[in-house]
Amino acid sequence: MKLWAGRFQKETDNVVNDFNSSIQFDGRLYREDITGSIAHATMLGRQGIIEEHEAEKIVEGLKEILYDIENNDLDVFNPEYEDIHMNIEVALTQRIGDTGKRLHTARSRNDQVALDMRLYVKKEICEIMQLAIDFEKVLVEKAKENLDTVMPGYTHLQRAQPTTFGHYMMAYAQMLRRDISRLEDCFERMDELPLGSGALASTTYPIDREFVREQLGFARVTENSLDGVSDRDYCIELMSCLSMMMMHMSRLSEEVISWCSWEWRFAELDDAYSTGSSIMPQKKNPDVCELIRGKTGRVYGDLMTLMTTMKALPLAYNKDMQEDKECVFDAIDTVKQCLEVFAPMFRTMTLRKKNMRKAASQGFINATDCADYLVKKGVPFRDAYMIVGRLVNTCIRADETLETMTLKDFASISNKFGPDVYDALDLKTCVEGRSVIGGPAPKEVTRQIGKIERFLEDSEEQLADMRTRLRT
Numbered sequence: 310m311k312l313w314a315g316r317f318q319k320e321t322d323n324v325v326n327d328f329n330s331s332i333q334f335d336g337r338l339y340r341e342d343i344t345g346s347i348a349h350a351t352m353l354g355r356q357g358i359i360e361e362h363e364a365e366k367i368v369e370g371l372k373e374i375l376y377d378i379e380n381n382d383l384d385v386f387n388p389e390y391e392d393i394h395m396n397i398e399v400a401l402t403q404r405i406g407d408t409g410k411r412l413h414t415a416r417s418r419n420d421q422v423a424l425d426m427r428l429y430v431k432k433e434i435c436e437i438m439q440l441a442i443d444f445e446k447v448l449v450e451k452a453k454e455n456l457d458t459v460m461p462g463y464t465h466l467q468r469a470q471p472t473t474f475g476h477y478m479m480a481y482a483q484m485l486r487r488d489i490s491r492l493e494d495c496f497e498r499m500d501e502l503p504l505g506s507g508a509l510a511s512t513t514y515p516i517d518r519e520f521v522r523e524q525l526g527f528a529r530v531t532e533n534s535l536d537g538v539s540d541r542d543y544c545i546e547l548m549s550c551l552s553m554m555m556m557h558m559s560r561l562s563e564e565v566i567s568w569c570s571w572e573w574r575f576a577e578l579d580d581a582y583s584t585g586s587s588i589m590p591q592k593k594n595p596d597v598c599e600l601i602r603g604k605t606g607r608v609y610g611d612l613m614t615l616m617t618t619m620k621a622l623p624l625a626y627n628k629d630m631q632e633d634k635e636c637v638f639d640a641i642d643t644v645k646q647c648l649e650v651f652a653p654m655f656r657t658m659t660l661r662k663k664n665m666r667k668a669a670s671q672g673f674i675n676a677t678d679c680a681d682y683l684v685k686k687g688v689p690f691r692d693a694y695m696i697v698g699r700l701v702n703t704c705i706r707a708d709e710t711l712e713t714m715t716l717k718d719f720a721s722i723s724n725k726f727g728p729d730v731y732d733a734l735d736l737k738t739c740v741e742g743r744s745v746i747g748g749p750a751p752k753e754v755t756r757q758i759g760k761i762e763r764f765l766e767d768s769e770e771q772l773a774d775m776r777t778r779l780r781t
Contacts, residue, residue, distance in 0.1 A: 468672030476749035499543030506537030562598035
């Protein structure tokens with residue numbers, strides 16, 4: 310019989326049972342559910358709402374259930390009892406008798422599931438942050454190794470200006486820094502205890518929410534019981550953060566896919582992170598990157614699922630909210646899996662530096678530097694732009710580059726050119742000259758690296774503090 314069956318005179322149809330049940334996916338919340346119930350039972354005993362000895366018996370029974378689940382000695386995932394909350398309560402009552410039925414005093418499944426999800430999401434944010442920090446360290450490592458590795462930078466997928474691979478890596482390091490910061494912000498904003506909100510209008514029992522808050526490591530209690538049971542903003546915010554993180558990983562994946570192609574040949578993935586073809590023996594495919602690129606849409610879909618679910622719900626709790634779990638769990642699992650494989654794949658990737666340098670010497674990526682050279686000689690920029698455009702046309706017709714043109718060729722277009730033009734066009738000079746804040750000059754990229762390293766130190770300290778607030 311259902312725990313809520315008192316008002317009903319007829320058993321639920323089996324098809325409805327299956328449709329209504331969530332145990333197949335919310336079973337992963339068993340630890341959070343038991344942890345929250347232990348804190349709740351302890352508070353009930355302290356407040357005299359139930360007898361102290363009853364509270365102690367409940368707590369001991371819950372601890373035994375947790376131990377047995379984690380040692381595969383107890384199956385509490387029975388669809389007949391709908392969800393993890395009822396499964397745990399049934400197991401407890403079977404183990405300690407009617408005392409177990411007192412656990413749900415002053416509590417609803419509405420604030421219970423709200424608590425479980427917050428505990429779970431807090432824990433998962435910490436795990437994702439750690440993986441993101443580890444990946445950021447890989448980017449920093451690659452940047453340090455490639456301060457002088459010249460490569461073409463692109464706009465519109467056309468070679469544009471010279472940069473370095475170190476500078477390139479720090480661009481993605483900035484993206485990941487923002488991702489990590491957003492996760493920190495999400496954690497801080499959601500760090501509120503909803504338990505005590507009841508079904509929607511709190512409770513008449515003299516509960517102590519501050520005690521439970523302290524026991525469970527939350528920073529604050531929720532301020533409004535209606536909002537406490539119906540808020541899923543933190544889930545949506547998390548999936549928004551994860552969607553942006555996946556977007557950044559997808560963009561970098563797209564770069565790696567291009568770099569590994571025979572058309573580019575800038576990089577080669579380690580065999581351990583590549584796949585082959587069933588028919589073409591020469592193939593070495595960047596499938597990890599392609600899967601990450603594909604899974605990005607999956608995480609976007611999880612975000613849109615929950616936003617669409619929540620968009621028309623009146624206060625307070627509605628059964629629609631049961632749909633939050635599968636998309637939240639899927640987004641979390643997907644991002645963790647991608648981060649776990651991306652970091653070692655990227656660390657073991659081999660760069661073809663000669664090919665990068667060769668590509669940088671083609672495509673007239675020092676044309677802007679040539680124009681700047683003329684500007685420094687007193688030529689207005691727009692005139693310098695036109696002069697260099699004519700030079701490029703001349704080079705294309707003669708199958709030359711700016712570096713291979715003779716001084717006579719330069720002088721035929723402008724008398725402002727002198728022998729020092731070749732120093733100005735040297736790619737190393739072009740890169741080192743871009744030393745403004747944010748530029749690719751090795752000295753400047755080293756400064757960027759130092760700033761990211763300090764950020765990572767601060768983030769690891771913040772993460773350690775966040776973990777102390779976890780009670781599961």
